[in-house]
Amino acid sequence: MSPSDFSSPIFARWRENAATDWSTYVDHAFVRGLGDGSLPEQAFLHYLVQDYIFLFHFSRAWGMAVLKAESHEELELASATVNALVNHEMPVHIEICAKAGISRAALLETEEEAENLSYTRYVIDAGLSGDFLDLIAALAPCVMGYGEIGTRLAATSAKGNPYQQWIDTYAGKDYQDVCHAVGQLIESSVRTRLGLSPDSSGRWKSLNRRFRTATRLEAGFWSMGMRGMARV
Amino acid sequence: MSPSDFSSPIFARWRENAATDWSTYVDHAFVRGLGDGSLPEQAFLHYLVQDYIFLFHFSRAWGMAVLKAESHEELELASATVNALVNHEMPVHIEICAKAGISRAALLETEEEAENLSYTRYVIDAGLSGDFLDLIAALAPCVMGYGEIGTRLAATSAKGNPYQQWIDTYAGKDYQDVCHAVGQLIESSVRTRLGLSPDSSGRWKSLNRRFRTATRLEAGFWSMGMRGMARV
Amino acid sequence: MSPSDFSSPIFARWRENAATDWSTYVDHAFVRGLGDGSLPEQAFLHYLVQDYIFLFHFSRAWGMAVLKAESHEELELASATVNALVNHEMPVHIEICAKAGISRAALLETEEEAENLSYTRYVIDAGLSGDFLDLIAALAPCVMGYGEIGTRLAATSAKGNPYQQWIDTYAGKDYQDVCHAVGQLIESSVRTRLGLSPDSSGRWKSLNRRFRTATRLEAGFWSMGMRGMARV
Amino acid sequence: MSPSDFSSPIFARWRENAATDWSTYVDHAFVRGLGDGSLPEQAFLHYLVQDYIFLFHFSRAWGMAVLKAESHEELELASATVNALVNHEMPVHIEICAKAGISRAALLETEEEAENLSYTRYVIDAGLSGDFLDLIAALAPCVMGYGEIGTRLAATSAKGNPYQQWIDTYAGKDYQDVCHAVGQLIESSVRTRLGLSPDSSGRWKSLNRRFRTATRLEAGFWSMGMRGMARV
Numbered sequence: 024m025s026p027s028d029f030s031s032p033i034f035a036r037w038r039e040n041a042a043t044d045w046s047t048y049v050d051h052a053f054v055r056g057l058g059d060g061s062l063p064e065q066a067f068l069h070y071l072v073q074d075y076i077f078l079f080h081f082s083r084a085w086g087m088a089v090l091k092a093e094s095h096e097e098l099e100l101a102s103a104t105v106n107a108l109v110n111h112e113m114p115v116h117i118e119i120c121a122k123a124g125i126s127r128a129a130l131l132e133t134e135e136e137a138e139n140l141s142y143t144r145y146v147i148d149a150g151l152s153g154d155f156l157d158l159i160a161a162l163a164p165c166v167m168g169y170g171e172i173g174t175r176l177a178a179t180s181a182k183g184n185p186y187q188q189w190i191d192t193y194a195g196k197d198y199q200d201v202c203h204a205v206g207q208l209i210e211s212s213v214r215t216r217l218g219l220s221p222d223s224s225g226r227w228k229s230l231n232r233r234f235r236t237a238t239r240l241e242a243g244f245w246s247m248g249m250r251g252m253a254r255v
Numbered sequence: 256m257s258p259s260d261f262s263s264p265i266f267a268r269w270r271e272n273a274a275t276d277w278s279t280y281v282d283h284a285f286v287r288g289l290g291d292g293s294l295p296e297q298a299f300l301h302y303l304v305q306d307y308i309f310l311f312h313f314s315r316a317w318g319m320a321v322l323k324a325e326s327h328e329e330l331e332l333a334s335a336t337v338n339a340l341v342n343h344e345m346p347v348h349i350e351i352c353a354k355a356g357i358s359r360a361a362l363l364e365t366e367e368e369a370e371n372l373s374y375t376r377y378v379i380d381a382g383l384s385g386d387f388l389d390l391i392a393a394l395a396p397c398v399m400g401y402g403e404i405g406t407r408l409a410a411t412s413a414k415g416n417p418y419q420q421w422i423d424t425y426a427g428k429d430y431q432d433v434c435h436a437v438g439q440l441i442e443s444s445v446r447t448r449l450g451l452s453p454d455s456s457g458r459w460k461s462l463n464r465r466f467r468t469a470t471r472l473e474a475g476f477w478s479m480g481m482r483g484m485a486r487v
Numbered sequence: 488m489s490p491s492d493f494s495s496p497i498f499a500r501w502r503e504n505a506a507t508d509w510s511t512y513v514d515h516a517f518v519r520g521l522g523d524g525s526l527p528e529q530a531f532l533h534y535l536v537q538d539y540i541f542l543f544h545f546s547r548a549w550g551m552a553v554l555k556a557e558s559h560e561e562l563e564l565a566s567a568t569v570n571a572l573v574n575h576e577m578p579v580h581i582e583i584c585a586k587a588g589i590s591r592a593a594l595l596e597t598e599e600e601a602e603n604l605s606y607t608r609y610v611i612d613a614g615l616s617g618d619f620l621d622l623i624a625a626l627a628p629c630v631m632g633y634g635e636i637g638t639r640l641a642a643t644s645a646k647g648n649p650y651q652q653w654i655d656t657y658a659g660k661d662y663q664d665v666c667h668a669v670g671q672l673i674e675s676s677v678r679t680r681l682g683l684s685p686d687s688s689g690r691w692k693s694l695n696r697r698f699r700t701a702t703r704l705e706a707g708f709w710s711m712g713m714r715g716m717a718r719v
Numbered sequence: 720m721s722p723s724d725f726s727s728p729i730f731a732r733w734r735e736n737a738a739t740d741w742s743t744y745v746d747h748a749f750v751r752g753l754g755d756g757s758l759p760e761q762a763f764l765h766y767l768v769q770d771y772i773f774l775f776h777f778s779r780a781w782g783m784a785v786l787k788a789e790s791h792e793e794l795e796l797a798s799a800t801v802n803a804l805v806n807h808e809m810p811v812h813i814e815i816c817a818k819a820g821i822s823r824a825a826l827l828e829t830e831e832e833a834e835n836l837s838y839t840r841y842v843i844d845a846g847l848s849g850d851f852l853d854l855i856a857a858l859a860p861c862v863m864g865y866g867e868i869g870t871r872l873a874a875t876s877a878k879g880n881p882y883q884q885w886i887d888t889y890a891g892k893d894y895q896d897v898c899h900a901v902g903q904l905i906e907s908s909v910r911t912r913l914g915l916s917p918d919s920s921g922r923w924k925s926l927n928r929r930f931r932t933a934t935r936l937e938a939g940f941w942s943m944g945m946r947g948m949a950r951v
Contacts, residue, residue, distance in 0.1 A: 082321065082330060083848070089318025089337055090379075091616050093693070095363075098314060098341055105321055106338035109330055131327075135932075137939055141837035144844045147322075151847060152555050152779070154618035216689045224688065225680045229557070236831075243833055315616070323848050325925070367700075369707055373605035376612045383615060384547070384787050386850035448921045456920065457912045461789070468599075475601055546785065546794060553782025553801055554843075559827075562778060562805055569785055570802035573794055595791075611786075 026171045031206030033213050041235035048238050053245035058176040060184040070248030073139045075116050075130045080143035082108040087150045100208050138247035142240040149233050160233040164241050169193045170202035258403045263438030265445050273467035280470050281404050285477035290408040292416040302480030305371045307348050307362045312375035314340040319382045332440050370479035374472040381465050392465040396473050401425045402434035490635045495670030497677050505699035512702050513636050517709035522640040524648040534712030537603045539580050539594045544607035546572040551614045564672050602711035606704040613697050624697040628705050633657045634666035722867045727902030729909050737931035744934050745868050749941035754872040756880040766944030769835045771812050771826045776839035778804040783846045796904050834943035838936040845929050856929040860937050865889045866898035
């Protein structure tokens with residue numbers, strides 16, 4: 024199964040230029056453990072709790088996309104994404120944690136791990152130091168990588184996998200649609216600013232660097248998950 | 256009819272401390288013209304077109320509230336507001352303009368007037384230089400002032416007023432609910448950070464200044480509307 | 488006398504594309520009044536006091552250039568400019584005001600006028616919504632315009648002009664050197680990001696718009712000065 | 720030898736409240752290796768190269784302090800610090816690296832490690848989401864910690880320590896003066912905003928959390944150094 028480009032040839036180029044780091048991310052031991060159900064529950068719960076904090080700051084980063092929007096399409100898509108993350112995805116997360124015996128109060132008091140913090144703050148600073156494109160290039164690995172992982176794991180996951188709900192979420196139509204919407208946003212926002220041959224722009228190299236750094240930090244997030252409940 | 260405090264004693268204090276400027280804003284000739292229907296149509300259309308550009312940047316400012324949120328309540332309310340502004344209020348605006356013969360293309364090509372620009376950029380900079388409270392204090396005069404104006408004009412507007420739809424929008428339950436939600440956000444965000452006696456904090460004076468400056472700039476927006484279609 | 492391009496063909500293009508607004512700015516009645524000494528003292532003092540507040544926020548905008556720097560050259564020049572503005576130019580301003588009988592305390596308590604506020608906040612928001620280039624395109628009209636005005640007025644100012652010190656400051660080598668340094672920064676920062684033909688980039692149109700809007704707001708600043716001590 | 724409070728009782732409180740993390744930071748194996756000269760040269764060089772990249776982003780963070788300044792004292796001190804970092808400390812760093820055989824080109828091409836990135840981006844985001852106080856609380860552990868380490872190591876370092884120059888830099892009067900200036904800035908900026916009993920403000924807890932998180936990330940920076948030239 025070849026991975027989807029999510030309606031964005033530019034995203035496909037970024038992924039190709041970060042191929043080694045991308046593999047480390049989407050084919051991480053944590054991901055394989057989700058796929059065959061062998062991931063220790065403690066590792067998954069540790070990830071889940073940190074991911075809730077992650078979503079808080081990732082939503083803030085999409086709030087920054089609203090702040091930095093320069094067209095109506097950018098404004099509308101960023102606003103819808105913020106709302107989906109905060110008022111739909113985060114409540115689901117709270118529910119899953121509750122089922123696993125982790126209360127909302129416990130979630131809110133958890134200390135943010137360094138690998139968690141480094142990704143979201145890097146994304147936010149990309150947007151602060153650069154423009155909308157720097158921000159979107161740093162946001163893309165998370166959005167698209169989860170879409171790619173979901174689809175791949177769904178194709179191979181065996182019956183009774185305890186992580187089936189997680190897999191179904193990211194393999195599902197709703198999430199895949201989000202990936203395509205973000206893919207279209209990448210296409211339009213890049214082409215508006217850098218023209219039809221963005222790879223000939225002076226910006227191309229730095230956008231690829233943004234994407235690759237964010238990809239490396241995503242891989243670090245899985246490694247953090249693997250540590251289970253142990254603190255930094 | 257005494258104006259509503261929109262569930263926020265703190266807002267009521269800010270308004271009281273900016274009383275002169277607040278009157279200039281909510282009792283502006285433009286507002287009176289809306290109330291008795293005497294406002295020249297050209298002035299209203301000029302205002303309407305500028306207000307569309309205003310909503311773009313005002314939504315960006317609420318995107319900044321998402322970015323600066325420090326609690327789940329702040330994150331949720333700011334996200335919902337962004338989404339309501341961008342994916343509900345702005346489309347209605349486009350529709351009203353279309354009825355008045357102003358195409359979306361024309362809206363997008365209109366040049367932003369200095370009085371328009373100065374308010375939204377002041378709000379955004381308040382958030383950038385200060386914290387969530389500085390931002391909310393600068394956002395409040397627009398949100399709450401329209402709520403107060405809507406209610407007052409609805410109580411006196413005569414039959415056949417050509418601006419009845421505008422009045423009904425801001426006097427209506429949906430908009431009044433937004434004002435109360437923002438009032439509650441002011442209460443919780445201020446009290447969390449500054450305690451139960453925020454007026455004894457060193458921040459109090461500067462928050463009042465933020466509110467008052469934003470109020471002055473809102474009055475300037477009406478004056479710009481009065482100029483009709485003439486350019487700066 | 489043809490105006491200097493301050494080492495930057497790109498700046499020259501921006502100025503040419505904003506020609507009408509540029510003339511309104513550099514050939515404003517306020518400027519002519521400085522040149523032939525006919526400007527009422529009250530207008531000059533009003534400008535001077537507002538300009539002190541302006542410098543505070545203009546320095547903040549250059550602090551944003553430090554924050555958004557992506558190369559060592561950008562970091563070094565922005566840092567040196569911040570320091571020159573804050574620790575050299577602002578103290579001189581305090582001194583000039585003191586001679587005119589305006590104490591530092593009075594300066595600090597002056598209310599910022601809308602036309603003052605709108606320019607600096609527009610510049611800061613240009614940097615926040617865009618990248619380093621958006622910021623520098625919005626900063627340029629102030630820096631370069633004063634350089635152009637200084638040189639032109641110095642060539643024609645007659646003996647005994649009460650505004651000779653002001654003219655000499657901006658016509659002088661120190662200030663002209665700043666203009667050339669900023670011109671070189673425009674060249675290098677634009678070419679690094681947009682290549683050797685920046686006018687074929689999708690960014691070109693919006694950078695020109697930034698420059699032109701900032702130029703219009705600078706003209707508004709002179710008009711504010713003309714109002715003398717009267718408040719908005 | 721009891722550590723200095725650097726003119727700031729508030730800093731002393733923050734340090735005390737983060738005591739465990741502070742010890743991990745200022746008494747790290749890397750620091751002890753600097754103190755007795757046992758640190759492997761490879762570890763030091765790895766640290767040195769990363770520290771150059773760190774200084775770039777740390778200067779950007781101080782640029783943000785200029786952007787967020789709300790008083791002349793804040794503006795002046797932040798501007799002077801930016802200039803000292805960029806136009807004095809960074810050149811010295813380049814010189815030290817050159818002596819160790821690391822060219823400037825090599826410095827600029829080095830990939831930023833995750834532990835390096837996480838600290839500076841956390842600081843910048845603290846300033847973006849919060850106010851001047853959040854920023855200064857996150858900046859303080861780096862500035863003051865190096866001052867404390869320098870003084871302590873200077874008191875015990877034996878003759879012939881290969882890291883004597885490093886120790887002397889941070890134990891020296893110039894650097895200690897910087898620490899006291901920042902200490903005074905903490906006092907004035909906190910007291911202006913939160914009054915004379917800042918620990919009774921709702922902000923106190925979150926400012927302490929900012930300080931402690933930044934302290935933890937500083938300890939991570941030393942651990943990164945210990946890995947020598949190995950990549951993440």
